[in-house]
Structure formats: C-alpha cells, structure tokens
Amino acid sequence: MWLPVLALVTIQTQFDGGSLGRIEKVSETHFRLGVKGDKDQDGRNRQANWYYFRVDGASGKELTLDIVDLPGEYNYKANEGAITKDTPPVISYDGSHWRHVESFEYDPAEPKLRLRVKPEGSRFWIAHVAPYTNETLARLRHEIEGNPEFREEKIGKSVGGRDLVLWTIGRGHRKKTVWLMFRQHSWETGSSWAGEGAVRELLANAALRRDVTWKIIPLCDPDGVARGGVRFNLNGYDLNRNWDVVDAVKMPEITAERGAVKRWLDQGGRVDLFLSLHNTETVEYLEGPPAGHRELARRFYELLVERTTFFPSRELSFASETTTAGMKGRMTVIQGLYKDWKLPGFLMEQRISYNGKLKRLPLPEDRMRFGAELARAVHTLVSAP
Numbered sequence: 001m002w003l004p005v006l007a008l009v010t011i012q013t014q015f016d017g018g019s020l021g022r023i024e025k026v027s028e029t030h031f032r033l034g035v036k037g038d039k040d041q042d043g044r045n046r047q048a049n050w051y052y053f054r055v056d057g058a059s060g061k062e063l064t065l066d067i068v069d070l071p072g073e074y075n076y077k078a079n080e081g082a083i084t085k086d087t088p089p090v091i092s093y094d095g096s097h098w099r100h101v102e103s104f105e106y107d108p109a110e111p112k113l114r115l116r117v118k119p120e121g122s123r124f125w126i127a128h129v130a131p132y133t134n135e136t137l138a139r140l141r142h143e144i145e146g147n148p149e150f151r152e153e154k155i156g157k158s159v160g161g162r163d164l165v166l167w168t169i170g171r172g173h174r175k176k177t178v179w180l181m182f183r184q185h186s187w188e189t190g191s192s193w194a195g196e197g198a199v200r201e202l203l204a205n206a207a208l209r210r211d212v213t214w215k216i217i218p219l220c221d222p223d224g225v226a227r228g229g230v231r232f233n234l235n236g237y238d239l240n241r242n243w244d245v246v247d248a249v250k251m252p253e254i255t256a257e258r259g260a261v262k263r264w265l266d267q268g269g270r271v272d273l274f275l276s277l278h279n280t281e282t283v284e285y286l287e288g289p290p291a292g293h294r295e296l297a298r299r300f301y302e303l304l305v306e307r308t309t310f311f312p313s314r315e316l317s318f319a320s321e322t323t324t325a326g327m328k329g330r331m332t333v334i335q336g337l338y339k340d341w342k343l344p345g346f347l348m349e350q351r352i353s354y355n356g357k358l359k360r361l362p363l364p365e366d367r368m369r370f371g372a373e374l375a376r377a378v379h380t381l382v383s384a385p
C-alpha cells in the first residue's frame with residue numbers, strides 16, 4: 001500500500017448537486033473558487049450563487065478559500081452578485097449535518113467572499129446553503145410511500161428525462177384544496193427543507209387532513225438540482241418566469257405543472273390557495289395575486305407573522321400582471337395562474353441570511369419547523385368559515 005507523505009488538498013464537485021466554475025490554486029492552502037453561475041436561454045440574467053464542493057486532504061492545514069466570479073444580472077439589471085457578508089456558507093464533515101462557516105470576510109471591491117477554514121477533519125463539504133438533492137427527496141418518498149394518506153402521480157418528464165411528480169396528501173375529495181409548490185429554482189434548497197417539514201406535519205397531524213386535501217409539487221426542477229444549477233432548466237428557461245408560454249419541448253416542467261392544475265380544475269376540483277415557496281439572500285416577503293383575493297391575502301399574511309418564523313422585510317405586496325411589461329416569457333407561476341384561472345396564488349420568499357425571529361442564520365431544522373408551521377397556518381386560513 002502506498003501512503004502519501006504529504007496529502008495534497010483537492011477540491012471536487014463530481015457528485016449530486018456539486019458545482020464550481022474555475023478552480024485556481026494560489027498555493028497549497030489557498031484557492032480561488034469561481035462560482036459557475038447560470039444564464040438564461042439568451043445568455044442573460046446570470047445568477048451566480050450556488051456552489052457546493054468537497055475538500056479532501058485538508059487535515060491540519062488552515063485553508064483560505066476565496067469565492068469569486070460573483071457579479072450577475074437580475075431581471076436584466078446588472079448587480080455585484082447575491083453572495084455578500086450576509087451569506088456565509090455552510091460546512092459539513094459528514095455530508096449531512098451543516099453549520100455556518102464562522103471565519104470569513106467579504107471584499108466588495110472585487111467582489112469576493114474569503115473563507116478561512118481550520119479543518120476538523122481531512123474531508124469536508126462547503127455549500128452556499130445546506131444542500132437538498134434529488135436523493136434527499138427520494139429518501140423522504142421512500143419513508144412515506146406506504147402511508148395510505150399519501151399518493152404520488154407522475155405528471156411529466158423534465159428536459160433531462162427525470163420524473164416530475166405531484167403528491168396528494170389526504171384521501172378522497174375534501175371540501176377545500178391547497179396546492180403547495182417547492183423548488184422552482186434549483187439553488188433554493190430552503191424551499192425543499194420547508195416542503196419536507198410540511199409533508200411530515202401533514203402526514204403526522206390528522207386534523208390538517210380532515211377538511212383539506214393537499215396537492216404538493218415537491219420539486220419543480222430535478223435537472224437543475226442534479227447538475228448544481230441556479231435558476232434555469234436545462235434549456236435555460238426560468239421555471240418561474242415562463243408561465244405565459246406554452247412550450248412542452250423547451251420547458252416541459254411548466255407544461256406538466258400547469259397541466260396538473262388544469263386537470264384538477266377540469267374535474268371540478270377547487271384551489272383555495274396556491275403557494276410557491278422560494279429563497280433569496282436578504283429579503284423575505286409574501287406576494288399575493290395580481291388582483292382579487294385581498295382579504296384572504298391579508299389574513300394569510302397575519303397568520304404567518306403570528307404563528308410562524310416568517311419574518312418579513314416588507315409589508316404584504318401583490319404581484320403585477322407580469323415581471324417585465326411588453327415581453328413574453330416573464331410571468332411567474334402566480335401571475336400565470338391568475339391570468340388563466342383567477343386563482344389565489346401566492347409567492348413567498350424567505351431569506352437565507354440572519355432571521356431576527358430565529359435570531360440566527362437559518363439551518364435545515366429551522367426550515368423544517370417552518371414547513372410544519374406553514375401547514376398549520378394554511379389549514380387555519382382555508383378551513384375558517
């Protein structure tokens with residue numbers, strides 16, 4: 001057996017959800033790590049915030065890891081990037097338990113985020129936020145698939161041929177129906193952790209299923225999650241912008257999801273509330289439909305503030321008709337659902353930075369707890385007379 005006298009530090013991304021752009025070795029213990037970033041179908045709207053990598057051979061060496069290549073564009077406006085002093089990454093030594101990196105500095109001039117890591121072991125993982133991969137979802141599904149209150153339908157296939165699924169929790173046609181949608185954007189893992197928390201609560205708490213049927217789209221972009229993407233599908237389409245476009249080839253994900261809602265409505269099903277859950281770096285808010293449903297929106301917002309760790313950075317707001325006037329392919333899911341069927345669609349953003357209610361940077365257990373709180377709050381909302 002050959003044993004190296006001095007192990008070299010190596011950086012890997014060849015695993016589910018792993019991602020980095022260029023890797024530059026400045027010295028044996030100093031690396032510059034480019035964030036790969038995602039661009040849309042026209043090469044615009046670059047968003048560079050998802051990175052997830054593994055370091056090996058790190059034992060006993062203090063490492064300097066510079067996260068670079070951050071600037072991007074959002075809704076066609078240039079920015080310095082989403083990664084700042086407010087968004088330290090998470091670190092794990094076993095690939096499943098995560099905490100935030102404590103020693104870091106942000107240099108707005110480059111811009112770059114410099115991490116200083118004194119490794120507690122020779123191998124560790126670092127990511128923008130705690131990963132939630134297709135495999136994580138498959139483990140949840142495996143755990144709950146025998147439950148008679150749980151049913152899965154395949155509603156289509158992604159560009160990359162992965163199954164798109166719809167989960168139903170609660171048997172039969174209940175009076176009220178709530179739709180919950182998670183992970184339209186692949187970097188937003190907090191959405192999935194909250195989704196898992198909601199699903200577990202709905203299966204554990206029979207009172208939540210007595211008068212409400214729950215339709216859940218647990219993961220909208222399985223290809224993006226697998227490739228370590230940021231916000232576009234394999235063809236470059238933003239899955240929360242193209243709800244005014246019908247194109248089953250370029251964006252089969254949206255076609256499948258809208259088709260599932262349409263089939264439900266065509267069968268006489270109700271949609272008492274539709275919520276899509278997202279993450280941002282520093283803002284947190286609830287946005288209601290472009291028109292109508294104002295009283296429902298107000299009560300929803302109040303319940304979330306009172307009963308959950310939702311900590312809004314602004315008042316309740318309402319979506320405009322589209323995100324970019326005069327341009328096709330710019331409607332979010334709630335804008336599209338309102339245009340087509342006047343549905344009460346809501347979009348929630350939750351920040352990954354410091355949450356003043358939690359009094360810390362959110363971790364998976366906080367998201368899961370929020371998911372359970374969300375399920376209970378929504379149940380209270382829609383089951384009110």
Ligand SMILES: [Zn+2]
Nearest residue numbers: 185188278279
């Ligand atoms: Zn999003």
